[in-house]
Amino acid sequence: MSKVETSSEDMRKDRDRFVAFAFSAADAFVELDGKQKVRYATGAIKSLTGKDEKTLIGRNFLDLILLEDRPIMVAGCDLAAKQGRCGPLRLHLKHNSGKPMRLEVRGTYLPINGGGLFLSLNRGRANSAGVTKLMDTTGFADAAYQAIKASSQGDRPAVMTMLDLEGLSAVMERMGAGDATNLMSDINAYIQARAVGGETAGSLGKDKFGVVHDPDVDIPQLGQTIIDRVLQADPEGEGIKLHTASIDLGDETLSDFDDAKALLYTLNKFSEGRGQFTINDLQQGSKSLLDETRAKILSFKNMITAGDFQPHYQPIVGLSSRDVHHYEALARFGGKTEESPFELLSFAEEAGIIMDFDLAMCGRVMQFLETIKAQKRELCIAVNLSGRSLETPIFLNKLIQLLGNFSPPRSWLQFEITESSTIHDLETTNNFLCALRELGHAVGLDDFGSGSAAFQYLRALEVDFVKIDGAYVREAQASDKGKAFMRSIVSLCIDLKIETVGEMVEDEESATFLYETGVNFAQGYLFGRPTKDIAGWRPNESRPIAAAS
Numbered sequence: 130m131s132k133v134e135t136s137s138e139d140m141r142k143d144r145d146r147f148v149a150f151a152f153s154a155a156d157a158f159v160e161l162d163g164k165q166k167v168r169y170a171t172g173a174i175k176s177l178t179g180k181d182e183k184t185l186i187g188r189n190f191l192d193l194i195l196l197e198d199r200p201i202m203v204a205g206c207d208l209a210a211k212q213g214r215c216g217p218l219r220l221h222l223k224h225n226s227g228k229p230m231r232l233e234v235r236g237t238y239l240p241i242n243g244g245g246l247f248l249s250l251n252r253g254r255a256n257s258a259g260v261t262k263l264m265d266t267t268g269f270a271d272a273a274y275q276a277i278k279a280s281s282q283g284d285r286p287a288v289m290t291m292l293d294l295e296g297l298s299a300v301m302e303r304m305g306a307g308d309a310t311n312l313m314s315d316i317n318a319y320i321q322a323r324a325v326g327g328e329t330a331g332s333l334g335k336d337k338f339g340v341v342h343d344p345d346v347d348i349p350q351l352g353q354t355i356i357d358r359v360l361q362a363d364p365e366g367e368g369i370k371l372h373t374a375s376i377d378l379g380d381e382t383l384s385d386f387d388d389a390k391a392l393l394y395t396l397n398k399f400s401e402g403r404g405q406f407t408i409n410d411l412q413q414g415s416k417s418l419l420d421e422t423r424a425k426i427l428s429f430k431n432m433i434t435a436g437d438f439q440p441h442y443q444p445i446v447g448l449s450s451r452d453v454h455h456y457e458a459l460a461r462f463g464g465k466t467e468e469s470p471f472e473l474l475s476f477a478e479e480a481g482i483i484m485d486f487d488l489a490m491c492g493r494v495m496q497f498l499e500t501i502k503a504q505k506r507e508l509c510i511a512v513n514l515s516g517r518s519l520e521t522p523i524f525l526n527k528l529i530q531l532l533g534n535f536s537p538p539r540s541w542l543q544f545e546i547t548e549s550s551t552i553h554d555l556e557t558t559n560n561f562l563c564a565l566r567e568l569g570h571a572v573g574l575d576d577f578g579s580g581s582a583a584f585q586y587l588r589a590l591e592v593d594f595v596k597i598d599g600a601y602v603r604e605a606q607a608s609d610k611g612k613a614f615m616r617s618i619v620s621l622c623i624d625l626k627i628e629t630v631g632e633m634v635e636d637e638e639s640a641t642f643l644y645e646t647g648v649n650f651a652q653g654y655l656f657g658r659p660t661k662d663i664a665g666w667r668p669n670e671s672r673p674i675a676a677a678s
Contacts, residue, residue, distance in 0.1 A: 155235075155249030162245055165190045165206060177232065177250060179225030190248075195221040195229055197357055200350055202234070204322045209238040209246050211343075219318035231311070263317050265553065266400050267481070269331025269339050270393035276325060276341045277378045277392075286378075287325055289341050290348050291399060293372040294355065297336040300363045312362045319354055334400030336369075341378065348373060391422035394480040426480055429473070433489045438462045440493055441659035442510065445630060445652045448644040455509035455543065457652065458494045459659045460486075474515075483515040484524045491528065495535050495542065502537040508663075511543040513575065516552040519561050532568060539569025545596065547575045555589040563591055573630070577601075578618060587625070595622060597648065599633025606642050619647040 157172030166189050170182045178185070178193055191199050198220045205215035216235035224230045233251045238244070264272060276287040294316070301309040317332070320340050324330040329341035342348075352371045360368035432438060442456040462470050477483040494512050501508045518524045535542065544565060552558050562572045573594035577583050578601040587595065597618065605611035622629050631643040634653030643651055 155251050157250040159185075159190065159248045159250065160242075160245050161190050161206075161248065162243070165202075165246075168242075168245065172250075174250075177224075177230050177252070178222055193222050195223060197354060197361075200347075200354055201319055201322045204346070205234070205236055206246060208322070209236045213238050215322065217318060218322050219315045263321060263338070264329070264331040266331060266333050266396050267393065269329070269333065269341075270396050270481075272329040272331070273339070273341050273378065273392055273396075276329065285325070286344050287341050288344050288346070288375050289339060289378050290373055290375040291333075292320070292338045292340070292352070292355075294336045294338070294359070294369050295372060296367070296369040297359065300359055300367070300369060303364050304362060308362060312359065315358055316355055319351060319358070323348075323351055333396060337400050339396065344377075348375065390426050390480045390482055394422045394426075394476070397479045422480065425476060426482060429477055429480075429482060430485065432462065433485055436489075436493075438486075438489070438493075439661060440490065440497065441661050442663045443652060443659040444657045445511075445650050446656050448631075448640060448648060448651050451656070454650055455511060456663065457511045457545065458490065458513070460490060461659075461661075478515050478517050481517065484518040484521050487512075487514050487518045487524070488527055488531065492531060495531070498535075498537045498541050501541075507541070509541050509543065511545050511571075511573070513545050513547050515547050516558070519546065519552065519558045520554050525561050525564065529564070529568075532570075540571070543571040543573065543593075545573050545575040546590075546592075552586065555586070559590050566591065566593070576632075587621070587627075592627060594628040594630060594650075596630040596632055596652070599631075599653070602631050602633060602639060602643065605646075606639065612646070615646050623647065 155172065157170065157174040157177055159167055159174070160169035162168050166187055167185045168187075170185045174185065175181045185193075191202055194202055201218050201220060205218045209215040214235070214237045216233075218234040218236075220232050220234055221229035222232055231252065234248055236246050236248045238246050263269075273289050276285070276289070279285045279287070297316075301312060304312065316338075317330070320338055321328070321330040323342045323346045324340050325342060331339045333339050352373060356368060356371055360366065439461050440458040441461050442458055444453045445455050445457060446452060447454050460470050460474070462473060474483065474486070477486055491512050491514075494510055498508065498510060532542075546552075546558075546562070565572055571593040573592050573596060574583075574586055574590065575596050576598040577587070577595040578598045597615075602615075605615035619629055628650065629648045630650040630652060631639070631648045632652050634640050634643065634651040634655050636655060639653070640651055640655060
């Protein structure tokens with residue numbers, strides 16, 4: 130071959146390499162052949178490994194990695210060969226200085242130069258921004274469901290494995306902030322490296338994780354890698370206990386939309402660790418649990434479709450006048466007028482089907498207000514919306530469409546955002562609330578003060594009123610400290626021009642306390658119980674509170 134031909138071939142290879150490398154910014158680049166041997170290296174490779182480019186050519190890249198991290202690189206290479214890319218992988222390279230170099234590695238497989246894996250290498254960082262991010266429970270459940278569909282169609286077999294790293298939080302509490310961040314980033318990366326597409330891995334709550342992976346992934350090896358890494362990092366050398374459970378997502382009984390919701394509910398139950406539900410239950414009883422959840426979802430949907438629920442209305446009164454300001458619509462199911470549907474609605478939230486009920490309840494209340502308008506009467510009713518519904522993009526569109534046919538004044542219909550489901554995306558939620566307020570509907574936060582996120586919500590969300598949780602109202606009356614906190618809440622709301630409502634007011638003592646604290650409105654049995662028919666409703670006889678002289 131002539132020098133000109135050789136030069137032309139080398140230039141073409143270099144061009145191909147740099148086209149591949151141009152897609153990412155990195156400290157160094159390495160090209161591997163099919164046997165993980167280095168055939169090209171450039172950039173700050175010497176500062177990372179202590180070896181120059183020429184010395185690295187022909188060496189197996191795995192030899193440069195710490196022994197305990199090699200399984201991650203092997204899994205990454207396999208993933209890239211199957212799906213085109215891998216990473217980010219968190220690894221430690223050997224270094225001539227004797228101190229391992231922490232790296233983030235991303236890889237792309239391209240069929241050029243006979244096929245090869247092109248790696249971008251970046252120095253690892255010990256800060257929160259450097260932590261490999263995994264999906265949340267909802268995102269992971271959706272990814273698992275997509276894997277179910279692909280597997281049932283014969284496109285790709287997949288397995289879902291849940292990991293409970295018992296004691297991980299305790300270990301991290303014993304570590305410095307930087308070291309704890311590095312540990313969590315490594316664990317996330319270990320799990321993500323085994324995931325289908327390098328993405329289908331989730332962080333499901335305290336010390337709990339999930340990964341959708343190929344059937345041939347060595348989960349015991351993954352577990353041992355994590356155990357070893359945590360033990361090495363633990364200042365007290367205690368480490369963790371690892372529990373795993375795997376479910377074959379190719380099971381033909383997992384197929385439809387309700388199965389996806391059942392899976393989400395199952396994952397939520399696992400991640401929150403309520404009751405005695407453990408990873409062993411998931412392993413041993415996943416089929417029965419999914420069957421049970423599937424049946425409950427179907428029953429709930431049928432209840433909504435059949436309209437087997439009834440709004441009951443409880444008055445909210447002005448504390449200074451005792452006049453009814455508006456009513457809250459509360460759901461009752463199956464003719465059970467006194468029984469709270471809390472457990473049923475909590476299940477609907479956790480299973481991801483609360484949106485259907487929220488829309489149905491809004492529709493029922495809107496129909497009622499249409500009849501009030503036809504009778505030439507006036508009435509204002511507040512309807513509850515779950516935080517889960519607000520984070521569902523399709524919900525806003527459906528609700529706006531529903532409101533498009535609402536003819537009474539917009540001020541007749543208010544919305545209360547329940548905190549029984551934690552709101553994750555505050556920006557999206559606030560945009561939602563602003564859209565409702567622009568239409569003319571007042572919006573408030575329900576159960577304010579019952580959770581640590583209350584003030585965060587108040588800061589991030591534009592609302593017209595807050596309802597102070599009844600348990601908080603009772604606690605506030607029991608101590609000087611409680612009274613001080615209540616006054617601070619009310620004072621803050623006054624400054625923000627947000628009205629306040631006290632809940633679960635059952636006696637005059639509570640009503641007087643709230644009034645003297647500056648709360649605007651109150652709701653509770655003192656003023657009236659929830660009732661189906663408010664056409665001839667009259668408030669309980671109770672004396673107005675005289676204004677302070």
